[in-house]
Amino acid sequence: MYISLGKKKSEPEPETAGAPPAEEQQPQADDASETPGLPGALTIAVRGWFTWCAGRTSVTVTYWVHGLAVWAAAFYGGWMAVGIVAALLTGIGWFVPPATVDRLTARIEARQKGPAKEEPERAEEPPADPLAVLLWRLIGDAPGTHLKTLVEHLEKGAAEVGQEPPSKAEVEAKLAARRIGLRPSVRDVHGRVNRGVHRADLEAALTPSPDEEDVPGSDP
Structure with missing residues (x-):
């Protein structure tokens, strides 16, 4: 039996199938969504306010503070309630999307101006004598x-x-x-x-x- 001591020729590796083409980068969707309406804007503002408060204290403290504020407003009433509500509205108002504020401002200005009044046609003046x-x-x-x-x-x-x-x-x-x-x-x-x-x-x-x-x- 013949045994060859030489190095065996390495068999050619099968050609690997072409790598699948890299997935074409899909264009990213526009992050700027449509301007939210008033209910959606309020929801975004409340979430932003609570997130901001929780980031400076904790979620538990944030809920306790707001719960005590609501209880104090309901229990004491009067100027205490007015001050608490004003403070909460001011804080939440900072997180209302600017696009919503601009749209509401434009609507208010349009209502104040009212429909454009058509200028009456000027009667033709008779020619000078x-x-x-x-x-x-x-x-x-x-x-x-x-x-x-x-x-x-x-x-x-x-x-x-x-x-x-x-x-x-x-x-x-x-x-x-x-x-x-x-x-x-x-x-x-x-x-x-x-x-x-x-x-x-x-x-x-x-x-x-x-x-x-x-x-x-x-x-x-």
């Missing part, structure tokens, strides 16, 4: 302006645009149509007195009457 605008410019700070001065400015304006200038009678008719009266003695900006339109008469004619409809005036 060119004749009245000219009269105000001629009057300035004076008591009034003369009819002669008004006619001269209207003639000048008509000549600039190539139109036939209005006569004095036509200007008087336009003033009458607008209910702008003429006075025999009116002082103008130069201090001269002559027939013309007084400031008070122009203001009265341009002030709408509540009982009468405005009389539309034609352009000069």
